[in-house]
Amino acid sequence: MALISIADAESLAARALERAGASTAAAQATARALVYAEAQGTVSHGLSRVAQYAGHMGAGRVDGKATAVVRREQGATVIVDAADGLAFPACILAIDHAMTKARELGVAVAAVTNSYHFGAAIYHLEAIAAAGMVGLAFSNSPAAINAWGGKRPLFGTNPIAAMFPRRGGEPLAIDLALSEVARGKLMVAAKEGKAIPTGWALDEDGQPTTDPARGLKGSMAPAGGVKGAMLALTVELLVTALTGAHFGFEADSFFEVPGNRPKLGQLFLVIDPAAMGGGEVFAERIETLVAAMLADDGVRLPGARRYALARKAASEGLNVADATLAQMRALAGD
Structure with missing residues (x-):
């Protein structure tokens, strides 16, 4: 592992992406998002994606x-076309418009089409929470989950995120994919020749398997069984x-x-509490629930671990895998 500051990591990632074919603005927006995920411990959506994005640009999969x-635009809605580009600039544009509309109308829905991998879902909601509003994010992804009772992967792992701002505290930040585990865990197990627990994946015949190789050829089990499959379907249709x-x-x-x-879709919902029960009511209800949760030993607020890791990274730097750092430096021409 190697230590690198947040600023240096963002600069290196941006240079690597720009050299691979991204515009300066797209490279910088993408680098900020990937470093955010890395700093919060979500390394699967962090700096390891720089090489993937660079490879996809080189292959013409993303412009x-x-x-x-x-x-x-119509009323409280807006749709942004990412034009087969990196997702982050398109998502920023969509959310900026949605926040403006929500301040005026109380609520807004912004969608992005012809998009790409949008990183950690929760990242996109930070600006919304900073403005004192509630945000929800949805995206689909390449097929990994079968329709309930079927064999063929149809739906993505389709992340859902929600962020609720707090007065004097970090937001409640909820972020989850709809597969039982990340596909990456099967890839690691297959590489190491280890079995996986029952309930993680299904084989090509739609049957539970402990063989990660068969799971990779089949589909990921939805979180919570049929309920997760229905949520994955809901997200797929929304976006x-x-x-x-x-x-x-x-x-x-x-x-x-x-x-x-990939031409994927994303959708963001923005709600202004002031247009509903009012800002004071919203803050009181949030803090009442937070207090009740924390009164129970062992409860950790959603997002608390991520924010603690981000604070540590900001003061001490990021611990990045040597291979990831070397890959980025090679792509940046350092």
Whole structure:
């Protein structure tokens, strides 16, 4: 492991992405998001993605110089076309418009189409919480979860995130994917020749398996069984049927360099508490629940661990895997 400051990590990642074909603005926006995830301990969505994004730009799967544009606005809604570019600039544009609308109308829905991997879902909600509003984020991803009772992967792991601001405290930050475990855990187990627990994955015949190789050829088990599968379906429809984006089964795997342009969808909901019960009511209800949760020994507020790790990284620097750092330096031409 190697120690690197937040600023140096962002600069290195941005240089690597720009050299791989991203515009300066897209590279910087993407680097900030990946370093955010790395600092919060979500390394699967952190700096290891720099090489993946660079490879996909080189293969033509994503256009690093694309400019996201607002395709349509109506009332409290807006849809942004990422134009097959990196997701972060498009998501920033969508959320900026949604926050403006929510301040005026009380609520807003912003969607992104023709998009790409959008990193840690919770990242996109920080600006919303900082403005004192509630945010929810949804995205689909390449197929990994089968429809309940089926064999073929159709839905992505389809993350859901929610953030609730607090007065005088860090937001409640909820972020989860809808598979029982991350696909990366199967990849590690397969590489090490180890079995996986029953309930993590299904084989090509739709049957539970402890063989990670068969699980990788089959599908990921949804979190919570049929309930998780229904949530994955809900997210899939929210981010595609409303936007024209690709379904998960229409997007090639992110774990391979060759493939199609994924054209994924994202959707963000922004709610201004002042337009509902009022800011004071919102703050009181949040803090009453937080106090009740913390009165029970062993309870940890959602997001508390992430924010603690981020504070530590800000003061001490990031511990980054040597291979990841070397890869980024090579891509940056250092």
